[in-house]
Amino acid sequence: MYTISKNWERIFYISTWIVQGSSFLVPRAYAVMHRMHHSFSDTEKDPHSPHFFTDVYQMMKSTIIIFRGFLTRKNLPEAQFTKEYLPAWDNLDKFGHHALTRVTFGLLYTAFYFQFAPNFWWFVLLPIHFMMGPLQGAIVNWCGHKYGYSNFNNGDHSKNSSPWGILLMGELFQNNHHYAKDDANFAKKWFEFDLTYQIMKGLNFVKIIKLKPTIPITTQIEPLVVLQ
Template structure:
């Protein structure tokens, strides 16, 4: 049981960290700059930690910029206020995301004017179904070897869809439940006051107020763990915060 819990928690938080740190705060918002070498390291780490649920940074960045531009309107790629349940929202989001990955749908130029990280070879490799299947088999083997009983296998779908699951929680809960520090002309909420389980991502109301601010926390009781890791990385020179 200890091995399974450790594996699940490690996978959850490593995947989530690179989701918020690289896909969200870098690819989407360019909250910091970094060297090309470090960018490639973060890019590779995002692929490895997301594994079977890898999200292409270019497509993610474009879609998230649209989310801020059209927050909680019919043009929002993932507002929960136009769907009966979270699964309907996830399918809608997946279709838009896939159209950007394959370039069947080209976004408005205003969403691509700001820098988007691109590593075509890694994206083709990471987005390959055989590679995704390899990760699925690897996750499953951990459970086959270490799970004390069959009930633990119910966690496997979360491993398989880790990135989209985390995104769905943030977009569904962060625009439906919680409190608001600001009036943003949308439904964004702060759903998790302590910011631990989603590493600051559920301070959606704060984030939609100041989309370029790397610190998603505002009140004294709010904590954005990712920002504090970023502060350390900025201090030692791995990244450099952009001036507001």
């Protein structure tokens, strides 16, 4: 969706690790999985389609196994998913993925709560901080392919969810995203709003990133036709 200099990529990489903390997802492995998801959306080869599992826990359990195979390079998919550029910083990946690093982040979160939480009810939120990355993935991949409406016929079960798509900064406009996967703006209707895209426009304006031009939406594929 955009190009970026190597130095800025490293800054984004470190920022991603710090923000995800105990639930850090190695970008290289996640990128491979995301490419497969788009190529095999809601088929048996999709690494995280909700339509082959009884509940979200089973879906994420299977996804973690696939992710680890990509991470260790012991179970890589077809070459088409790895031959193009993948973000990689092996030293940071190993450090960020290490169990001791994850535990340290967890202890820091807990210490922060002890220092600033108004009462102990707030500690109920700690698991969300511990597992922020997988939780976000579970919500987007389960809900984004089961609940909501479709603007376009993509040949899969991808859905848009308003207002949740807005609250998740565009991530739950999955039908739009699968329709135009190279378009940085996941919002396509007047009532949809992608905050992430607005941030990206700001980064493009100050020349931190360079957004790639996209094909006009009317020339890509036919919109969804609802048969009466």
